[in-house]
Amino acid sequence: HGPSNSTVHHLHPIGFIENYSSLSSCACNQPLTEEQLQAITNASQIENGLFSRSAHASIRGTPVSDFLRAINLAMNAYDITECIDKAHFLAHVALETDYIKTTQEYKNRDGSIPAHWHNYSGGHDYHGRGLIQLTHNTNYRAYSRRENNDGTDYDANRGLVASNLQVATDSACWYWRNGSAWGDMSTYAKNNDFIYTAIGVNGGFNHFLERKEFLQELASRLKINLCSIHSDKTFDKFRVSESALHTKPNGMRIFRSARYFGDANEV
Numbered sequence: 382h383g384p385s386n387s388t389v390h391h392l393h394p395i396g397f398i399e400n401y402s403s404l405s406s407c408a409c410n411q412p413l414t415e416e417q418l419q420a421i422t423n424a425s426q427i428e429n430g431l432f433s434r435s436a437h438a439s440i441r442g443t444p445v446s447d448f449l450r451a452i453n454l455a456m457n458a459y460d461i462t463e464c465i466d467k468a469h470f471l472a473h474v475a476l477e478t479d480y481i482k483t484t485q486e487y488k489n490r491d492g493s494i495p496a497h498w499h500n501y502s503g504g505h506d507y508h509g510r511g512l513i514q515l516t517h518n519t520n521y522r523a524y525s526r527r528e529n530n531d532g533t534d535y536d537a538n539r540g541l542v543a544s545n546l547q548v549a550t551d552s553a554c555w556y557w558r559n560g561s562a563w564g565d566m567s568t569y570a571k572n573n574d575f576i577y578t579a580i581g582v583n584g585g586f587n588h589f590l591e592r593k594e595f596l597q598e599l600a601s602r603l604k605i606n607l608c609s610i611h612s613d614k615t616f617d618k619f620r621v622s623e624s625a626l627h628t629k630p631n632g633m634r635i636f637r638s639a640r641y642f643g644d645a646n647e648v
Contacts, residue, residue, distance in 0.1 A: 408464040408603035409610070412453040413471075415445055420598040421475035426482070434482040437544035448481075451550040452512075458529065459554040461567060464603045465611040469570035470557055472596035473582040474512045477553075485510040485543040510542035512553035513582055520560055527555055557582075569625060573614045576624040576636070576648070586639040589648070593619075618647050 408417065419427060426433060430442030456462065461470055478484065486509040489495055498505035503518030515524060518536060525535045535541060541548045557566045563581035570578050575596060579586055597616045605611050621642075626632040636642060 407605055407608035407611075408467060409608060410462050413449055413456070413467065415449065417599070417602045418445065418449065418481075420602045421471055421595055422481040426480070431481045432478075432484055434479065434487075435484050435543070437484065437540075439544045440484055440546055440549065443546060447546065448550075451546050455547075455550040455554040458551070459558045461554055461557060463567075463571060463610070464605050464608050465573060465600075465614060466567050466570045468596055468599040468603050468605060469566070469573075469575060469578050470554075471599055472575075472592050473578065474553060475595045476588050476592050477509070477514045477582065478512055484512070484549045486514060506539060510539065510552075511549045511556075513556045515542055515552050515556060515560070520556070523560060524552055524555055527559065563629075571611075572625075573611070573616075573619075574624050574626075575616075575619045576621055577626050580626060580632075580635065585635065586642070589639070589641075593648075620647050622646050 415427065422431065427445055430444055431448050432440050432443050435441040456467065456470070461467060475481070479487075486495070486498070494505050495508075498508045501507040501517050503521075507516060507518050507521060509516045515521060521536045521539055521542070524530075524542075525533065533541065535548075535552075542552050543549060559565070561581040563577070566578050566581045569581065575593065579589055579592060593616070600606075600614075600616045605614060621627055621633070621636055626636060637644070642648060
């Protein structure tokens with residue numbers, strides 16, 4: 382039966398196919414959407430702008446549309462395009478940015494410099510910036526030497542990693558693929574090795590359970606269960622005996638030293 386009024390409704394065949402495809406397929410080679418982003422932020426952020434706790438006015442209140450444009454460009458540039466790779470990447474981004482509220486590590490509540498900042502190579506001003514918290518002078522210099530750099534020296538212009546949206550997103554994708562001392566995180570994400578990607582980003586396992594909860598929500602919203610490659614992956618438990626971490630020097634020592642893992646194999 383058609384509509385009760387006399388208006389003729391036309392369905393554009395291409396648009397219909399694209400809309401149907403987005404509903405019935407995973408997020409591989411598809412741009413991140415606002416609905417998917419809601420897995421790692423909240424309604425207030427979506428409505429009023431992202432990075433509400435950033436120290437930089439230039440990025441505070443970023444419209445969601447601007448962020449999506451920047452993160453999609455960066456993920457495409459670094460070939461973070463498979464649904465499961467995006468899910469792992471964004472789960473860590475969520476924690477490192479305090480749910481997309483900041484682009485750099487917070488100071489103490491009284492405004493003083495946290496003690497651990499002094500442990501960074503180069504000193505406290507090499508604290509974490511960007512969506513995955515670029516730290517240490519060695520990493521700022523390596524990011525400056527990346528293939529697609531326009532000549533900017535990020536060792537001398539560290540603040541740009543936190544204050545410029547394109548740099549904040551690009552640096553995170555660069556770190557995911559090229560910056561971690563633990564290797565290319567996409568390789569491990571595609572194997573669903575969440576234990577390994579956690580240490581690759583964090584250097585340990587801080588907030589591991591929260592990261593895992595974000596991964597589970599992202600896996601649902603990015604429809605990994607519909608993926609022709611990764612539909613067999615599950616996200617409720619991860620075994621260290623199946624992780625590449627157990628083959629790495631000091632890997633198991635670091636894992637066992639995490640205060641809430643103990644002798645557990647399954648987390």
